[in-house]
Amino acid sequence: MITALDHVQLAAPEGSEGLLRAFYVDVLGMTETAKPPELAARGGCWFEAGDARLHLGVEAAGDRAGHFRAARKAHPGLRVRDIEAYARRLARLGAEVVWDDALPGHRRFYSADPVGNRLEFLEPTADARP
8 A cells, every 4th residue: 555655766877966965955855865875876866855855766768869868747746835935935036937828726836857857846726525
């Protein structure tokens, strides 16, 4: 029986850890967590905030030209508090904020990390179903 979601892993190109740290820590306000030594040698980095844990793993270039390509639709949905203020923070720090009102009972917007991973940020509204 599934009891919880432990983490979400997103892909990143080799050598992008510095960009990822700057974005996930400085822009999103997450905390970097140490990877176990056995996994640290593979590259990438891990972040958390509250119950949300994101792992960014290094992935070999995916297209024929040898360029990394982030998934276009796949994304984590990250629940936030005071979404308007959070969106302003991201925009002020240079992240794109694209609002979407298609999910009933929620305010939400999309953004992307520096390597192109899609991120959804959402907050239930008063009329959200339990």
